[in-house]
Amino acid sequence: MSQQTPNAKLWQLALGFANTNILYTLIKSGVIEQLRNNARTLSEIATACHLNADVLFRTLRFAKAIDIVTIEEDNYSLTDVGRLLLKDVSGSLYGGLLMIGSEPWQKSWNLLSYSLETGKDAFTEAMGSPIFDYLDKHPKYGEPYNQWMTTATSMSAKAITASYDFSPFKTICDIGGGQGILLKNILLANPNLKGILYDQESVVANHVLNEVIERVTIQTGNFFEEVPTADVLIMKSVLHDWDDEKSLSILSNCKKVMTLESRLLIVDMVLNNEPDPFGSFYDLHMQVLLAGRERTEQEFQTLLNKAELQLKQIIPTQSPLKIIEVSL
Structure with a gap:
């Protein structure tokens, strides 16, 4: 050939x-x-x-x-x-293709040059408002987005649950936990654990936690202002939405409610030092949509140092995501 x-x-x-x-x-x-x-x-x-x-x-x-x-x-x-x-x-990418092929995503990526020049997200420039505001006002795009987020979380939730030992803890709070898919998986696998689902009111209203509701407290709020207290705080695909300054604000609120025995679990991609197309795409995708980013291990270390938190270990899962275990 x-x-x-x-x-x-x-x-x-x-x-x-x-x-x-x-x-x-x-x-x-x-x-x-x-x-x-x-x-x-x-x-x-x-x-x-x-x-x-x-x-x-x-x-x-x-x-x-x-x-x-x-x-x-x-x-x-x-x-x-x-x-x-x-x-x-099983493994369907139907929702992801409907999303990235649609007008808001295509227009935003067509303005990558705007992000390159300014450091800002391209979505707001392309569509006239920040992504989450736009999706709230345009269910034609918001509903497929939410469905794809549900699908993506469902595909990774079991892998995340199986990769970490939650048995030493009594309570867990899923910060920015959406409909509670990850929290549900963790609670079903750990019957002695109680959970808190923490997100905006419009999001948690459609929670999927009825099967474990007797062990769940649902709280609404803004993680830029405060987060609930629990033995384990878990954030899946949260920090990659935000630049370092805003991520530090979230981490600072987490630190305020942590003790020496607490653990913060950051569940995100960890970029390889040697670039690969998949990770590099998602890094720029976060920039284009939100001015966010994926991070390398060193970038997480630097971010956590600034937040005066300790990176204990990075745990791989049977998914593209890794668990970054953090303590005081």
């Missing part, structure tokens, strides 16, 4: 936007769903989805080139990769 030329490799990189749009369009148009159970002909797909058959043929030809579909004569089927675009299969 001949090695790819630098020119061809650069074009492949530059045309990545087309991959995103192909995947997004195949989901939105219903094509992926049409291929859920059986192979379908071009005519069958075009008729069922009310699509132009010629453009559909060419779109599916592109989809074959990126390993989303197979084509045998006139029969189209999903590959194993393509099946991950179905809504309700």
